[in-house]
Amino acid sequence: MGKILLENIEIYAYHGHLPEEKKIGSKFIINLDIDVAFDDACQNDKLDDTFDYRLAYDIVKEEMAKTSSLLEHVASRILERILNASPLIWSAKIKLSKMNPPYGGEVKAVSVEIKKDREQ
Secondary structure, three states, X not given: OEEEEEEEEEEXXXXXXOHHHHHHOEEEEEEEEEEEOOHHXXXXXXXXXXXXXXXXXXXHHHHXXXXXXXXXXXXXXXXXXXXXXXXXXXXXXXXXXXXXXXXXXXXXXXXXXXXXXXXX
């Protein structure tokens, strides 16, 4: 068992409760922490024995392109797809951050973090 980490994925997207957030958009930073059974891959150097992290990136990119009102909703969709992408994945955690949210003051980011485990 080990981890695959995708760190600081930067995507411009159109999520938010306010109508202007869906028009103007914002920069988002996504971090993924995926627990994977990849012992066989460590021994035999075959991609089929691990989870291809390019697929994780593609999932993030596709889900971030679907406009949502809540970060929680986007993050949950991403995790569900990742958990269903491979039977080698045991759990996954995401931190989804909206940079410079429109609060009328200095806020670097607002973030949600969710962890989901594969159902036994």
